[in-house]
Amino acid sequence: MSVDEALRQLLALARATPFTAVEPVALRQADGRVLAEDLLATIDLPPWANSAMDGYALRLDDLPGQPLPVSQAVFAGQAPGPLQARTCARVFTGAPVPDGTDCVQLQENCVLDAQGRVSSLTPLRRGDNVRPQGNEIRADAPLLAAGTVLNPISLGVLASQGISQVPVLRRPRVALLSSGDELAGEGAVLGPGQIFDSNRVVLATLLERLGCDVIDLGCVPDDPLRLRTALVEAEGAELIISSAGVSVGDADCIGALLREGGEVKLWKLAIKPGKPFTFGHVGAVPLLGLPGNPGSALVTFLLTARPYLLARMGVVQVEPVRVPVVAGFAWPKAGKRQEYLRVRLDGGRARLLENQSSATLLSAVQGDGLLEVPAGETFEAGDVLDFIAFAGVGVY
Amino acid sequence: MSVDEALRQLLALARATPFTAVEPVALRQADGRVLAEDLLATIDLPPWANSAMDGYALRLDDLPGQPLPVSQAVFAGQAPGPLQARTCARVFTGAPVPDGTDCVQLQENCVLDAQGRVSSLTPLRRGDNVRPQGNEIRADAPLLAAGTVLNPISLGVLASQGISQVPVLRRPRVALLSSGDELAGEGAVLGPGQIFDSNRVVLATLLERLGCDVIDLGCVPDDPLRLRTALVEAEGAELIISSAGVSVGDADCIGALLREGGEVKLWKLAIKPGKPFTFGHVGAVPLLGLPGNPGSALVTFLLTARPYLLARMGVVQVEPVRVPVVAGFAWPKAGKRQEYLRVRLDGGRARLLENQSSATLLSAVQGDGLLEVPAGETFEAGDVLDFIAFAGVGVY
Numbered sequence: 001m002s003v004d005e006a007l008r009q010l011l012a013l014a015r016a017t018p019f020t021a022v023e024p025v026a027l028r029q030a031d032g033r034v035l036a037e038d039l040l041a042t043i044d045l046p047p048w049a050n051s052a053m054d055g056y057a058l059r060l061d062d063l064p065g066q067p068l069p070v071s072q073a074v075f076a077g078q079a080p081g082p083l084q085a086r087t088c089a090r091v092f093t094g095a096p097v098p099d100g101t102d103c104v105q106l107q108e109n110c111v112l113d114a115q116g117r118v119s120s121l122t123p124l125r126r127g128d129n130v131r132p133q134g135n136e137i138r139a140d141a142p143l144l145a146a147g148t149v150l151n152p153i154s155l156g157v158l159a160s161q162g163i164s165q166v167p168v169l170r171r172p173r174v175a176l177l178s179s180g181d182e183l184a185g186e187g188a189v190l191g192p193g194q195i196f197d198s199n200r201v202v203l204a205t206l207l208e209r210l211g212c213d214v215i216d217l218g219c220v221p222d223d224p225l226r227l228r229t230a231l232v233e234a235e236g237a238e239l240i241i242s243s244a245g246v247s248v249g250d251a252d253c254i255g256a257l258l259r260e261g262g263e264v265k266l267w268k269l270a271i272k273p274g275k276p277f278t279f280g281h282v283g284a285v286p287l288l289g290l291p292g293n294p295g296s297a298l299v300t301f302l303l304t305a306r307p308y309l310l311a312r313m314g315v316v317q318v319e320p321v322r323v324p325v326v327a328g329f330a331w332p333k334a335g336k337r338q339e340y341l342r343v344r345l346d347g348g349r350a351r352l353l354e355n356q357s358s359a360t361l362l363s364a365v366q367g368d369g370l371l372e373v374p375a376g377e378t379f380e381a382g383d384v385l386d387f388i389a390f391a392g393v394g395v396y
Numbered sequence: 397m398s399v400d401e402a403l404r405q406l407l408a409l410a411r412a413t414p415f416t417a418v419e420p421v422a423l424r425q426a427d428g429r430v431l432a433e434d435l436l437a438t439i440d441l442p443p444w445a446n447s448a449m450d451g452y453a454l455r456l457d458d459l460p461g462q463p464l465p466v467s468q469a470v471f472a473g474q475a476p477g478p479l480q481a482r483t484c485a486r487v488f489t490g491a492p493v494p495d496g497t498d499c500v501q502l503q504e505n506c507v508l509d510a511q512g513r514v515s516s517l518t519p520l521r522r523g524d525n526v527r528p529q530g531n532e533i534r535a536d537a538p539l540l541a542a543g544t545v546l547n548p549i550s551l552g553v554l555a556s557q558g559i560s561q562v563p564v565l566r567r568p569r570v571a572l573l574s575s576g577d578e579l580a581g582e583g584a585v586l587g588p589g590q591i592f593d594s595n596r597v598v599l600a601t602l603l604e605r606l607g608c609d610v611i612d613l614g615c616v617p618d619d620p621l622r623l624r625t626a627l628v629e630a631e632g633a634e635l636i637i638s639s640a641g642v643s644v645g646d647a648d649c650i651g652a653l654l655r656e657g658g659e660v661k662l663w664k665l666a667i668k669p670g671k672p673f674t675f676g677h678v679g680a681v682p683l684l685g686l687p688g689n690p691g692s693a694l695v696t697f698l699l700t701a702r703p704y705l706l707a708r709m710g711v712v713q714v715e716p717v718r719v720p721v722v723a724g725f726a727w728p729k730a731g732k733r734q735e736y737l738r739v740r741l742d743g744g745r746a747r748l749l750e751n752q753s754s755a756t757l758l759s760a761v762q763g764d765g766l767l768e769v770p771a772g773e774t775f776e777a778g779d780v781l782d783f784i785a786f787a788g789v790g791v792y
Contacts, residue, residue, distance in 0.1 A: 192475030
């Protein structure tokens, strides 16, 4: 099954079961959370007309004739009185301009006479050097849409509106397990034929960066009873993510459990690194089964599980952003599966990292992202391909 | 002063005063932290030679002549015995191969006779379909260097080595204040001539994403006494970051305090949005003074304060990664300052966002990053410029 088709089905499943629980959170705790409601602007920004420059605020009708005396000086943070007839006001950048102001003349375009009266040296038009009230945004205009993942900049926009608390999606509870007789957990001593599990820490931190609460079920051997015992702790989870080891029984043990929960999708994804992918239910809780090799688990998570989760969270942009990047190497042999090459950007060109084995994370750790090679395609050095930056999918 | 020259001086100051306090942290709590020591591999990966495919492990010398009986079957997670003379072993992907194995023949290239004995149909060479022990990395080889910012992938690499705790830099304590009579803090009612402060939430979340502990000193009016009172809370801080409002007294009040601490650098940076930038000391604590306009504070932080902090943290890659991007618009009028345009990528081309005012964050919130326009330069639609992705500098 193509990655696109699998994603289409997964996103349909996700959109049919959106997370809905909402909680209010203070702005300073809201970084990375998903906005649960459309927010409107509460005030005009700027809240009052203000001067874009240091200079003199005046009325156009007062300009012909005598120089204008300065009737007040307005600094930022002050509230001016109305502009008196046939006078001007000294204003500084960001300061409110007095009511009745038509425009601001820059101080360098003025001369002052002996009495400190101001003459303008250059022609002016209404509105010059004045930022009108509500110029950036009007009260009640759309500010941020539900589904926005809050970040430092959007939090700043909310703060500038005096909004100090926002309704966000409650953190989804995601249970996580690694399955396979060959896996040793953190702190264990490596037995014969064993390897240390790395998938849980990779997936747990990726999930936390997506705003999830992670329930770590640990490493579970290929034993139906041990699997059931582990899943008792998943009580309250809204999603289970497993990565199966490479031993023969791994996928079967989870598959058998899922078959009790109804229909099980066992896909052979046309993705490299990757391939086996499982979707089913444990009781009422959806389970995504990722492949066990660390490179495969990482790529499959980023390409399928992450969009699925974001879609359930109501986020609009769920798929990784692709940018065009020039390949610094040739790919003469077409593959049968869509391939995600771990690459580093050198001067903007993608350089292939040495070890592309699905079993290793070592090349990914030196990489800037994934170069997407469609199934059946080859390319020359200098060709442009789609690139998925790790930084754009929560790895930086 | 050019941005490059300011950065050169700031980085020299940073490298002369590196943060040095180190603490051990469990892997699951180490996301985003900076590794404080070079780490070596503790074990070979893979820890034992293993089969790359499902098939039969055998000795090349045993191939000519009679079919080989299967003397053992090895699944992943099991420890095989040595390969008995003139036999082969059934092996599965990822399973250890028995001592004495020369290569693995794929199951699809074998035939089994009535007694279950195996004949190989295609020629084989030593090492075929075997991943040797230590193929990815050898024990004692360099694993991750001091200064690495740990992320989900590098944490996975550490987990695969059985490393469950790492020495990381203690979180730098950074005090943060916004200065200006016109600023109202969160939860305040907006007075005449006032605006809500947005810089602190933007800078605080950016600092936390860099692994800092933030001491929020709040909004401080242009009053030397109030400023001193606020800074008492900065006790223990290793850096103070202020953003000054746009009112005339803002920078002076901080400047006066800094002059007591010795030399003060007051730079007019050739950067847009931006310009005023202050560096000095309060007692022994360095203070970075950013401009007050939200767009200016954001860009100046990303281009100067962030690299300065990362350099003090011993991170190697401190400057934003630039990637070449095609401009989807023309820029006919050269500016005097290096300009950072807030742009959105549409199909890989940079589209200029509507409001480039230094006073607003609203365009940045819709943006994917900054297009860097050197001072004095113009460009045409279709020209290639350097682009700094927000996602690459901790905003995503």
